[in-house]
Amino acid sequence: MSATMVPVTASPAYRLREYHAFESDGIRFLYLVPSGAIFGLDAIGQEIIDQFGGRDRAQGRTREELIEILGRSYTAREIQTALLELEQAEVIGRGDSISKPAKVPAGSFPLQRIVLNVTNQCNLACGYCYEYSDDKITNTEGKPKYMDNKIAESSIDLLIRESAARPSIHVTFFGGETLLNFPMLRATVDYAKRKAGEAGKTVEFSLTTNATLLTEQIVDFMAEHRIGVTVSLDGDRELNDRMRVFHDGRGSYDVIVPRVKMLLARHKTNSIGARVTLSAGVSHVRRIYQHLTQEVGFKAVGFSPATSNPDRLYHIGPQKMDSVLGGFEDLAFEYRDWAIAGKQHGFTNANDTLKDLHSGISKAYPCGAGLGLLGVGTAGNVSLCHRFVDSPVGKMGHVQNGGVDHHARNEFLETHNLSARTDCSTCWSRPTCAGGCYHEAFVHYGDTSAANLHYCDWIRGWNDLCLRVYGAISVHNPSFLKRFDEQ
Numbered sequence: 001m002s003a004t005m006v007p008v009t010a011s012p013a014y015r016l017r018e019y020h021a022f023e024s025d026g027i028r029f030l031y032l033v034p035s036g037a038i039f040g041l042d043a044i045g046q047e048i049i050d051q052f053g054g055r056d057r058a059q060g061r062t063r064e065e066l067i068e069i070l071g072r073s074y075t076a077r078e079i080q081t082a083l084l085e086l087e088q089a090e091v092i093g094r095g096d097s098i099s100k101p102a103k104v105p106a107g108s109f110p111l112q113r114i115v116l117n118v119t120n121q122c123n124l125a126c127g128y129c130y131e132y133s134d135d136k137i138t139n140t141e142g143k144p145k146y147m148d149n150k151i152a153e154s155s156i157d158l159l160i161r162e163s164a165a166r167p168s169i170h171v172t173f174f175g176g177e178t179l180l181n182f183p184m185l186r187a188t189v190d191y192a193k194r195k196a197g198e199a200g201k202t203v204e205f206s207l208t209t210n211a212t213l214l215t216e217q218i219v220d221f222m223a224e225h226r227i228g229v230t231v232s233l234d235g236d237r238e239l240n241d242r243m244r245v246f247h248d249g250r251g252s253y254d255v256i257v258p259r260v261k262m263l264l265a266r267h268k269t270n271s272i273g274a275r276v277t278l279s280a281g282v283s284h285v286r287r288i289y290q291h292l293t294q295e296v297g298f299k300a301v302g303f304s305p306a307t308s309n310p311d312r313l314y315h316i317g318p319q320k321m322d323s324v325l326g327g328f329e330d331l332a333f334e335y336r337d338w339a340i341a342g343k344q345h346g347f348t349n350a351n352d353t354l355k356d357l358h359s360g361i362s363k364a365y366p367c368g369a370g371l372g373l374l375g376v377g378t379a380g381n382v383s384l385c386h387r388f389v390d391s392p393v394g395k396m397g398h399v400q401n402g403g404v405d406h407h408a409r410n411e412f413l414e415t416h417n418l419s420a421r422t423d424c425s426t427c428w429s430r431p432t433c434a435g436g437c438y439h440e441a442f443v444h445y446g447d448t449s450a451a452n453l454h455y456c457d458w459i460r461g462w463n464d465l466c467l468r469v470y471g472a473i474s475v476h477n478p479s480f481l482k483r484f485d486e487q
Helices: 043-050 063-070 076-088 149-162 178-198 216-224 237-243 253-266 285-296 318-340 348-359 406-416 438-445 453-476 478-486
Strands: 014-016 019-024 027-032 038-040 092-094 113-117 168-174 202-209 227-232 272-278 301-305 373-376 381-383 395-398
Touching: 019 453, 027 453, 038 453, 043 063, 043 076, 063 076, 076 092, 113 149, 149 168, 149 178, 168 178, 178 202, 178 216, 216 227, 216 253, 227 253, 237 253, 253 285, 272 285, 285 301, 285 318, 301 318, 301 348, 318 348, 318 453, 348 453, 348 478, 395 406, 453 478
Parallel strands: 113 168, 113 373, 168 202, 202 227, 227 272, 272 301
Antiparallel strands: 014 092, 019 027, 027 038, 373 381, 381 395
16 A cells, blocks of 8 residues: 655745834844834844845745745744744744734823813913914903813813823913913812812822913922923023014013023922924024033923924924934934933933833824823813814813713724724834824814824934834843833
């Protein structure tokens, strides 16, 4: 009787999954998409990945092919172990590659933060302000100029009620100029602490201010209650006073800086940072950073471009954004060098992005707006976030009349998650970007669900830069990265 010959079939082919490759200090890394993980390649891993170079990703390589090709340098066991590791990390896979969508929270998502727009008035007339410039989307006609205590208290009650089992909640005070309504703010802090305590929760506070109204009494109150403070300031006198002026045209720098120095001297219980708005005439990143840290005394400085329609004179166009990226690169590399030396740098843009990368974040939404965060206007209207308060877009209820409109909120979240932004489906930066700011999209395209395509190249450049910085820190001082686990 003759033996039956069983045909030998090759194993299924491995194919490359989605990733972005980068290099730091001679070591090759892969940023895996959509998981957001960072994977360092050893020598055998690099050689395996190189075998897919120049080939159609759909074609792939079988295990037998890879063992035959790499067999002169490695044993079959070493190659198979490396393949298993790469497959478990989802660098390679067998079968068709199907990109997993970012996870969308199931059911009702509990609130964590509420932003109270305590006034729609401001004592400054900044040229780029999204609340008062030609790009404003709010309509405050018929609305109170100042939020009263009852609306504020109802807002706190709503936050506690909608926070479900969260042990900690956060209240942010915003404006207009927040400190124009300081008496209500002070009363609300006391009310929130009492009500949160009754609910078995802790509550934290923060506010944004132009600092023109700061007094020792206000600062001492903020220090006592550990209120985090963000100060809007655009650098030295010449740069700041181009856009940040009083209604009569006077510059604000000379009024602000002495008060900021007093704030920094008296308030030590929470973070105090500067927020710089970049515009066509104010894009001097290094100069601004050095002035605010070395001359004024801030420990943390963050930058953000002005939100505007492209035809505004102060709009920061593509050429200037390239210049901004160069300035960011300068500060990011300085951040890297400080981190390797074990020192904390104050460039918050780099710090925040590195924290996201370290955590392996993979966003379904670009921010917490409508998700864990809602905004409330002076009349008690609930909105998507503070930028949409009292606008016809992003309405989500009223603090005293029905509370959160969960139908409107859920409908927004269903139509604005990353999988609905089809322009983002092939972008390697989508785990950290998720399409970008809803307000920016609405001002630029008239559609909150649109991806911010005008910033795509910039975002990819920034994320690649931060990945290289992260890689260098992970090689030379990995213990520095542990602080991101504590933030």
